[in-house]
Amino acid sequence: MSAYEPKRIESKWQAVWAEEHTWEVANPGQPGFAPEKPKAYVLEMLPYPSGEPHVGHLKCYAVGDAIAHFRRRHGFQVIHPMGYDSFGLPAENNAIKTGEPPRVATERSIDSFRRQFRSWGISIDWSRELATHTPEYYRWTQWIFLQLLENGLAYRTQAPVQWCPKDATVLANEQVVDGRCERCGTPVVQRNLEQWFFRITDYADRLLADFDSLDSWPEHVVTMQRNWIGRSEGAEVVFRCDEVGLDFPVFTTRPDTLFGATFFVLAPEHPELERLVAGTPAEAAVREYVDRVGRESAEERGAEDREKTGVALGRSVVNPVNGERIPMYVADYVLMEYGTGAIMAVPGHDSRDYEFARAFELPLSRVIEGSDPEAARDDDGLPYPGDGPMVNSGRFDGKHNRDAYAEIVAWLEVEGRGRTAVNFRLRDWLVSRQRYWGAPIPVVYCEACGAEGEPAIVPIPADQLPVELPEVEDYAPKGRSPLAAAEDWVSTSCPRCGGPARRETDTMDTFVDSSWYFLRYLDPGNEEAPWDRAAADHWFPVDQYIGGVEHAILHLMYARFFTKALADLGHIGAVEPFANLFTQGMITRDGAKMSKSRGNVVSPGEFVERYGADTARTYICFMGPPERGGDWTDEGVEGVNRFLARLWRLGEEVEQRTDPGEWEAATAGPESRQLMAKAHWAIDKATRDFSRGFQFNTVVAAVMELVNDCYRLKDGLFESADGAAALRFATTTAASLIFPFAPHLASEVFERLRGERVWEQPWPEADPALLAADTVTLVVQVNGKLRDRIEAAAEADRDELLELARGSEKVGRHLDGKEVVKEVVVPGKLVNFVVR
RNA sequence: GCCGGAGUGGCGGAAUUGGCAUACGCGAUCGACUCAAAAUCGAUUGCCCUUGCGGGCUUGUGGGUUCGAGUCCCACCUCCGGCACCA
Structure with missing residues (x-):
């Protein structure tokens, strides 16, 4: 018997897949296209090629490849392409340091990435490979830019x-x-x-609304984008400064607190500041303040618990609801980039305005009653952010603030001093770079x-x-x-x-480059257009997208925006690029992020050289649920490597000691029937866990159990023809089920035992007859405590089960001298006696 | 502060609809093979009491619902991630 030599079988099968172009798919209308098959577009986020791939890449592509294989073997025509996000700062910064042109370093990295991806045995359609730094690609990036510009x-x-x-x-x-x-x-x-x-702000509402069609997206990703887009409903209210004859609109989510506005604040960057103070006594102080703020970094300005600062302008505006004149200030807690860069300040009901009012000894006014004295910082129970009846609010007094809200806005609208308004935190996407x-x-x-x-x-x-x-x-x-x-x-x-x-x-x-690459894959050689509309209509959108959660906002939001814009301009049909999204967790080692400075980096290149790609991929999928992070341990790797070697040796032994063709119907003896049942259990378990959120760790565990049973039973099974048949079946089934994770080993074992290519076989189906057990383990409880386990016929009814349970000596001990007040029977599972 | 997610053996983790807690793997202990070691194969392995039979306890903490709770409800603690002067 020969030892498991991953290098030998991995290079063998990689050569087969390369020579036969196994993973390539044709577009509609081209030779080789399979019109009868449903399509599946499986895509992992494209890598930024720098140096060599790291473990995070390995995880992403291992997970994506398992999904691609699973879909193929369910009859889908799977498009699974690869490319490189090859423009970007690291290559350029390297060029500044070394003088080596970015193109040279980038293309060297791409070669290294491509080589490694091939050595991992990932099932990529290499005929669709692209790199965003090539003129053939960025020509179309520029084309899209012009489309956006024209429109x-x-x-x-x-x-x-x-x-x-x-x-x-x-x-x-x-x-x-x-x-x-x-x-x-x-x-x-x-x-x-x-x-x-x-x-992108034109699309803010649609970016939010269309989350409804993305129900498999992880909730936290959707939440992060929602927060980022930051939609708030409220009102725009115009305050007038008579002294200079200017109107100052503000955005507020609380028009119900308008009567409580006691001052007014502009952001230091506000364009009208100059006009307001030019030639006034405040001019010098305001200018000095604005300069000071301007020199500060965003970090300093946004610091937590920062003291409120500002300068009075010596001007005032008129509150449109009550005609009150309130003083104007400039203060850096008001941001130019949100709303209108100006606010009405309601210190009685807003904690920030409250802090400013305290610092500058400005008056507070309560306009909503009802308070939680615990939360308040003030004897009057202010600031109070909650709801309640209104006071000090003219004709709205006594009304609940929620009811008054709409009435106030309607009244302002009639007066021409306001209207309902929606405001977003999202800013337009700044895309130019001085690089x-x-x-x-x-x-x-x-x-x-x-x-x-x-x-x-x-x-x-x-x-x-x-x-x-x-x-x-x-x-x-x-x-x-x-x-x-x-x-x-x-x-x-x-x-x-x-x-x-x-x-x-x-x-x-x-990020512009990576906002549309998933469309170029569909027709990468096209020199007339970025893609052929028919090809795009067939493949797009991506059915399963896989990548790191670090792109939850940037890349995923930009790509969604591009897709919507391109659909509006008539270039594609779908309005969402990624129908399903899977975000993988980060792999750590010794509980910490891998980094050169910590010296805890696992290099996939060296690892695959030593253990093989199958071990690397299977281990990553076995570590835990892939959406969660996991800690890499060398001992864990050994365990998985041991398992694959065990499967390998099992394959060799079965090949040598049984005859081909014996793998059919093999349930004659009790032990062979037991193994067949286990094999069908593993098929069922693997299939369900695969479909249920990609629980690869339990899929691998199920195959391990099957292989363990083969070892436990094989000595007896080799003795009989039906036993040998069951072993052949179980071993090929184990190979077939492990294929999405360890494709090389699985292909080799399968070919030896069946003479066929495992990837050309449909995913196995569990036989319901073998899934159903003849007997079940009946759990007997007394007062909810486990007292005995009894083998019972699977179809036994309530009375039979009760009789069986009472017959147990262990159970009887706990029933003696007690009164049974209730009997709970769950057929096929358990009996519980409630005693007193 | 707000919004998510998670707390299960010595470790990574499993438990599908409220029904055998700890699957699978690692580690550990013992045995077989071996002159020996490695590799391999097999057995044991949650904690406590007990020579054994057996019994008690156990899913972050405290309560609740239920014949029965890792799972459902309430309160709390800890950790991780995101957002945060967004009017």
Whole structure:
């Protein structure tokens, strides 16, 4: 008998799959397309190729591949492609350090990723491979940009934006975490810059509403996106400043507290501040305050428990509900990017306004009664955020605030001083980056086509795409894109008038690249269009998407937005890209995230070299439910490796000691029947757990049990023809069920015993006749306590079971001298005597 | 503070509809094989009392519902993740 040598069988089967293009699928209308099969689009998030793949990649693709195999063997035509998110900052930062062009380092990483993915035996359709940094791909990224631009969904404007000083580029709101750059951790600062945006806010309501169609998405991902989008219903109310003749609209979710407004606050970035204080005694102090705030990082400004600061403007506005004049302030607790950048302050019912009022000794006013004295910070029970009858509110006094809410808004509307309004936390997506390694934004600026001294933005015609990324000498960012130094490239002619024009030098956020790659896979070689509509209509949307939860907001929300926009523009049918989403948990080691500095990194390359891909994949799936994290232990790996070797040896022994063809109907003897029943139990268990939220750990456990039973029973079974047949059946079944996790070993064992290719076989079906046991273990309880277990006929009725239970000596001991007040019988399961 | 998720042996974890708690794996102990070791095969392994038979206890804590609760309800504790001056 030969030992289990993973390297040998893994390279053998990988060669077969590569040579025969086993996992490739054709598009509708092409040769090889199977119109009779239902389709399944199984997709894992594409990797950012940097260095070598890590254990997180291995987990993602192991899980996705198991799903793809399971679907194939259920008769689906599965499209399962792979690509690389190959634009991005790490390659560029490396270039700044070493001078090596990003393209060279990136393509080296891609080679290494591709090699490893092949060595893992993942069933990928390599004919659809793509990389987002290639002109063949980003040509269409640019095309989509132009589609958005033409349809008013992309625009350029000046706005306060987040700037990362270290990476020397602007960032989208989503890429700022706790006031720091998501990528490098540097505190970001605000700058007022002209930038490109995508109008994702137009889709805010639909991004929320369409969650209804995504019922298999993990709840926490949906919650995170909901929070991020942050829809609030309320009212816009206009306060007028007579002194300068300006209207100041505010957004409030509490129009019922309007009568309690005692002051008014503007954000330091508010555009009308200058006009309000110019030439007044407050001017110097306000200017100093605004400057000070402007120098602070977002992190400092957003710090917890920060003292309220601000400056009085010496101006006032009129409260539209009661005509009261209230003083205006500037304070940094009001944010320019939310609402209108101005608020009415109701210190009696809002804790932030309360803190400011305390600090500046401003008056409080209660307009809603009823309080929870425990929660209040004040003797008057203020601030009070809850509901109750209204007071100090003119003709609304005595009304419940919830009822008054709509009446106040309706009244304001009649007066022309307000209206209902919905406000979102979500901002438009800032997509321009002052960096090199990304898709160039395909527009030029033309003086001749412009007007009033402003150059016109002229899009590059689609047939002249791609706007290729030029080679440059110096990748270092200098506050503008390194592309600005490529004078030959920047200086061009206007596609509209033919006169001199200058190219846009910013590139696109790499999240743009990954917001549509799942569509390009459907028709990756198409040179006429980003995809063929018929191919997209057939394959799209993705049926099962798999990836890390760290993309819960950014990537998943952007991709949803793109899909909706592209559907609106008539390019695809579906409005949601990912019908089902599975987020895998993170693998740790010694309870901590793997990192070079901790020295606890498991390298998949070295690991697969030593143990084989089958062990790596099966172990990852056995660690625990894949949506949860898991701690990697070397002992656990050994256990799984031992199990696979055990299956291997079983296969060898069965092959040598039994004859082919013996695997049919083998239930003559009691032991062979027992093993057949176990095999069918494993089929049933594996199938159910696979379908029930991908519980791979218990699927693997079921196959382990089957193999254990084979070992327990095999010495006796080899003696008889029916026993040998049962062993053949059980062993091939174990191979068949483990195939989604250990495809190489499974293919080898299956081929040896059956002469067939396991992936071409349908997933096994459990025989109900063998699932149903003849006898069951009857549990007998007295007062709910387990007293005995008795073998009983499966179909025994209530009276028979009771009689059987009473007959037990162990049970009788606990019934002696007691009065049985109740008998509970669950047929096929248990009897419980309640005694007194 | 708000919103999610989770607490089960020495460890990772299982328990599908309220019905045998601890499947499977790891670790540990013992045995077989071996000159020996490794590998392999087999047995035992929640905790406490007991020589044994047997008995008691046990799913973060405290209560409740039920013949019966890891599972349902109430209160609380701890840990993890997300959001947080969002008007």
